[in-house]
Amino acid sequence: MQRREVVRYLGAAFALPFLPRNADAAIRLGEDLHRRLTDTSFRTLDTPQQMLVTDICEMIIPETDTPGAVSVRVPQFIDLLLAEWASDEEKAEFLAGLTDIDARAAAFGVQQQGQRRFVDLAPAAKTELLTALDRERGAKSGAGLAFGRLKSMTVYGYFTSKPVYENVLRTRMYFDGYKGDVPFTAAR
Secondary structure (H helix, E strand, O other), X not given: OOHHHHHHHOOOHHHOOOOOOOHHHHHHHHHHHHHHHHHOOOOOOOHHHHHHHHHHHHHHOOOOOOOOOOOOOHHXXXXXXXXXXXXXXXXXXXXXXXXXXXXHHHHHHHHHOOOOOHHHOOHHHHHHHHXXXXXXXXXXXXXXXXXXXXXXXXXXXXXXXXXXXHHOOOOOOOOOOOOOOOOOOOOO
16 A cells, blocks of 8 residues: 555544645645654644643554654654644644643543643543543544544654654555455355
8 A cells, every 4th residue: 555545545634624635735745744853843832732742642653563653753743733834723722622631631630549630640541531532522622622633633644754654554454456366156
């Protein structure tokens, strides 16, 4: 499977209002942003937001026998995407949603162990909270909106990274056609 085919099938990423609607343009944008990550420090996310985004990205696509979201620099990719492609209103909505995620974690933490921020929760509590937010990702504001966008940007950033293309997507992932070596049996 070619990388371009994979991104075409990733419809969630194209739900982001600030991405080009054309799949090839979106792929080129993602590739360009990844090339520029070595020259770029965080410009939009402050330190607590960076920690939150990094933690959630790694939970969405963890490191296994393939690279995880953090190892291909998806949090930095998201920051650059927000800095250069999101409107001021879209950034403000997203950042407010990140604040809401931490507020939800603080309320959740009171029930669980008195923790204050998402990054301080136990792994099981983080999973439970993200599962709840995943059900709300179609929300128009707040934590649900931020999580939905974060999930889409994570997938987009991951699949447009060079390490994923070279080490993950080189495998054929879909049915590639009929092979005529199976005998035909008539249906009865």
